[in-house]
Amino acid sequence: MAITYKVCKCRNPKFPETPYFKATAVKTSNYAFNDLAEDIADGTTVTKADCMAVFTAMKPKIKKALLAGRRVVLSELGSFHISLQGKSYNAETMQDEEFKPSAYIKGSRIVFRPEVVLNRELKREMTLKRISSEALA
Numbered sequence: 658m659a660i661t662y663k664v665c666k667c668r669n670p671k672f673p674e675t676p677y678f679k680a681t682a683v684k685t686s687n688y689a690f691n692d693l694a695e696d697i698a699d700g701t702t703v704t705k706a707d708c709m710a711v712f713t714a715m716k717p718k719i720k721k722a723l724l725a726g727r728r729v730v731l732s733e734l735g736s737f738h739i740s741l742q743g744k745s746y747n748a749e750t751m752q753d754e755e756f757k758p759s760a761y762i763k764g765s766r767i768v769f770r771p772e773v774v775l776n777r778e779l780k781r782e783m784t785l786k787r788i789s790s791e792a793l794a
Contacts (some may be wrong), residue, residue, distance in 0.1 A: 659786035661685055683788060723767065735771040742766065 694708035
């Protein structure tokens, strides 16, 4: 299977008068939880219900570990960790003891980092297929 992409016209805020173009991946469909469980069951001795039970049980365990500040490693797949978004402050005008999380930390997000081997395999096996884009002019 090929990764589908299209070329999009973009704006550069530093040079608004000069348009530029870049390739953007196009998602062709969703691979749902149910489909994944079914495919795993087809290729193993595990039932679809067993797969779904394990996946369902993983969610609260992963959440608990992330909330405890832990990195969750799923061997040969990748890892999850929490990242914080916020504002920086000037160390010359404010001491660490004065730092107020509510003023400087604006949110969090879960980051997934694929395992190096998985990334390499995807890059090695990847093929590209361009689809037509809107008028580029």
